[in-house]
Amino acid sequence: MTAIKENSTIQENRKHLLDQCPVMYVMEKIAGFWKPIILFQLSNGEKRYSELKRAIPTVTEKMLIQHLKQLESDGLIIRTAKPVVPPHVTYKLSDAGNRLAPVIDAMADWAYQDMEQKYQ
Amino acid sequence: MTAIKENSTIQENRKHLLDQCPVMYVMEKIAGFWKPIILFQLSNGEKRYSELKRAIPTVTEKMLIQHLKQLESDGLIIRTAKPVVPPHVTYKLSDAGNRLAPVIDAMADWAYQDMEQKYQ
DNA sequence: CAGCATCCGCAAGGATACTG
DNA sequence: CAGTATCCTTGCGGATGCTG
Numbered sequence: 001m002t003a004i005k006e007n008s009t010i011q012e013n014r015k016h017l018l019d020q021c022p023v024m025y026v027m028e029k030i031a032g033f034w035k036p037i038i039l040f041q042l043s044n045g046e047k048r049y050s051e052l053k054r055a056i057p058t059v060t061e062k063m064l065i066q067h068l069k070q071l072e073s074d075g076l077i078i079r080t081a082k083p084v085v086p087p088h089v090t091y092k093l094s095d096a097g098n099r100l101a102p103v104i105d106a107m108a109d110w111a112y113q114d115m116e117q118k119y120q
Numbered sequence: 121m122t123a124i125k126e127n128s129t130i131q132e133n134r135k136h137l138l139d140q141c142p143v144m145y146v147m148e149k150i151a152g153f154w155k156p157i158i159l160f161q162l163s164n165g166e167k168r169y170s171e172l173k174r175a176i177p178t179v180t181e182k183m184l185i186q187h188l189k190q191l192e193s194d195g196l197i198i199r200t201a202k203p204v205v206p207p208h209v210t211y212k213l214s215d216a217g218n219r220l221a222p223v224i225d226a227m228a229d230w231a232y233q234d235m236e237q238k239y240q
Numbered sequence: 241c242a243g244c245a246t247c248c249g250c251a252a253g254g255a256t257a258c259t260g
Numbered sequence: 261c262a263g264t265a266t267c268c269t270t271g272c273g274g275a276t277g278c279t280g
Contacts, residue, residue: 021176022231023160023224032252033151040143049262056141060254065263086261087260099233102226104143110219111142117216152272169242180274185243206241207280 029074030100034059034067039097040104042077046092076100149194150220154179154187159217160224162197166212196220 030036034056041047041055053064068091071077076097082088093100150156154176161167161175173184188211191197196217202208213220 021157021160022228022235023157025231025235026227027153027156031153033147036147037141037143040141053262061263062255063253066253081262085260087263089262096234096237099230103223103230106222106226107146108142110223111145113219114216115142115145173242181243182275183273186273201242205280207243209242 026103029076030103032067032070034063035071036104036107038064038067038071039076039093039100040108042091042093042097043101043104046080046090049089049091052091071097146223149196150223152187152190154183155191156224156227158184158187158191159196159213159220160228162211162213162217163221163224166200166210169209169211172211191217 030039037056037059038052041052047055049068052068053059053061056064068077068079072079072091075094077091078094078097080090080092150159157176157179158172161172167175169188172188173179173181176184188197188199192199192211195214197211198214198217200210200212
């Protein structure tokens with residue numbers, strides 16, 4: 001689903017590396033600029049597609065939907081579509097996604113610390 | 121230094137977003153597949169260039185040095201070159217880099233949890 | 241040892257227009 | 261409202277060879 005070059009150097013000894021580098025295992029799932037940002041937005045609770053778009057105005061629709069799909073197929077978020085007109089779709093964190101909260105929180109903490117250091 | 125499109129959508133309202141999304145602030149510095157992995161490798165203490173290369177065999181020299189430079193110019197790592205022949209260069213985390221430890225640790229924790237869930 | 245220079249293909253990402 | 265479809269450009273990332 002996720003378009004990945006089949007015979008890239010990365011893929012060749014991927015398994016080997018996953019053993020010795022847990023961080024790589026994570027990166028396989030949350031790499032992509034917008035993914036942690038989306039997860040952050042969903043950490044406050046579920047949001048509709050349009051709410052996400054408004055919350056992250058700089059991401060294009062293409063990138064947003066693409067990352068949402070990848071996050072869903074990687075089991076980090078859950079998509080729920082109500083069969084009504086007009087459509088009503090919400091996204092929320094899965095259990096695995098919720099377990100990522102410490103990562104996202106740590107990122108936010110670091111950002112606040114770093115900004116203080118800089119602009120104090 | 122870091123090649124960024126000047127008039128991209130991202131750049132336009134960047135400041136606005138940094139206010140409302142701390143995670144974006146972090147991503148500007150650690151986005152790039154290999155960066156968290158490099159930081160993870162350095163979290164155990166300083167390493168020489170060749171040690172990093174051996175520790176992360178799947179990254180190409182180009183990508184490794186490129187990410188190292190970006191991490192350095194973003195103030196996350198410190199490069200120390202001893203003026204000897206042959207060259208002796210070491211990389212270590214800066215204070216800001218060390219403050220990222222909780223993020224990296226949380227990633228590693230999540231990876232172990234997720235792998236257990238899967239292969240139990 | 242620790243890089244730098246160059247070439248190149250392909251996927252990531254952007255803009256715009258359209259649809260169930 | 262919540263996406264698709266399409267086109268197009270940029271630059272990431274890989275491979276190879278060279279240098280102080």
